Amino acid sequence: MTPEIEALRARLTFVKAPVADKATETSVSGTVAEVLAAIRHEGDAAVRRYSKAFDKIEPEILEVTPEERERAVAELDPQTRADTEFAIANVRAFAEAQFKTILPLEIELRPGLHLGHRVIPVQRVGAYVPGGRYPLLSAPIMTIVPAKVAGCAEVIACLPPTAAPAMIAGCHLSGADRIFRVGGAQAIGAMAYGTETIPAVHKIFGPGNAYVNEAKRQVFGPVGIDQLAGPSEIYTLADETGNAEVIATDLLAQAEHDIHTRVGLITTHRPLAEAVIAEVERQLETLATANVARVAWERQGEVTVCASEADMIAYSDWIAAEHLQVHTRDAKALAARLTGYGSLFIGTKASVVYSDKCCGTNHTLPTMGAGRYTGGLWVGSYVKIATHQWLEDEGVSAVAPPAVRQSASEGLEGHRRAAVLRLEKPELFA
Secondary structure (H helix, E strand, C coil): CCHHHHHHHHHCEEEECCCCCCCCCCCHHHHHHHHHHHHHHHCHHHHHHHHHHHHCCCCCCCECCHHHHHHHHHCCCHHHHHHHHHHHHHHHHHHHHHHCCCCCEEEEEECCEEEEEEEEECCEEEEECCCCCCCCCHHHHHHHHHHHHHCCCEEEEEECCCCCHHHHHHHHHHCCCEEEECCHHHHHHHHHHCCCCCCCCCEEECCCCHHHHHHHHHHECCEEECCCCCCCEEEEEECCCCCHHHHHHHHHHHHCCCCCCEEEEEECCHHHHHHHHHHHHHHHCCCCCHHHHHHHHHHHCEEEECCCHHHHHHHHHHHCCCEEEEECCCHHHHHCCCCCCCEEEECCCCCHHHHHHCCCCCCCCCCCCHHHCCCCCCHHHHEEEEEEEEECHHHHHHHHHHHHHHHHHCCCHHHHHHHHHHHHCHHHHC
16 A cells, blocks of 8 residues: 555545455465366366366266257247347447447558558457356356457357356357356366367456456466456445435445445545445345345445545545446546546446446456556457568668667677668568
């Protein structure tokens, strides 16, 4: 924590502060390393063994067949299918609009010096689709649809063997080329290294539990990953115009995801802070998912009062919440001053649940302060911007002399010779 942040926190009033986590750290890293090593050397056999150990199911056939995919779609009730297709259409349309902003480049920087870049889709990507506490039908949409928009040649989806058939339907409708019944760290290992059945991918996308996250961290390098995402987060910025019922409802909507969800209110109005705390407690009495949401609220719930709007903005930028709501008198003006967040929800009508499910923006977002330096998953995550250059004689005349001098000063004789050769013997390159 920097001195500036320490000074800022000293000016804040924590009406409700998170409880320090005293849980004993488990050996997630060691377990994951063991799983990955086994899959790398044993392939499908290790995948099945760990599926039986962790998911209590040992699937005979790892890949979901075309007939099973079609049956899963057919078994969706009409409204669920319509809602899923509505979400897919919105996510696709927004991804297509974003993709139009990613353009190839060709410039002649100096006479005879031509530089550029291409937008190249990652050829084979893996989408990890979590089974989770509930069948999250939006999960495959967010990782698979942008890949298809980006032009990825093949999308491999993995989801736990315990996942509801509706999740298979979601993968199919979203455009997955192949779907496998593999979850957890073993799915990440299978997609990273490849097995007899599951092809190795070039980049892995999608959120998961601590074991999935750690597996993504350990395989990163030879295979790419989208990001390391922790438990979900929601914070709301509010002034005296904030509504306690609305804010409490939104905080609890996110808190029901997981007992580790971070929920918070940052406000300049102490009466609102106290009202939100009381309203959360009131709503927990009737919330069907209170067994999860209450634990998240009690452990990670934070309500902070700031002396000024400037402090509210500074503290919010430091928190860099995954989901950040702005409930102030002029929400758009305040939002324009914010720089740290995963996704921004401007005004009281912009509920996080809309983005989570179907409005079109991606719900895979940075957590744990990563919003200070990165945004969330988007169609650009599925392409690489690869540069190129080509030179004419004029270009060689311009860049060779400084390249020769720089190489000599660095003591790199091979570099110097390569630069000199093109300058002194142009006939070799006619």
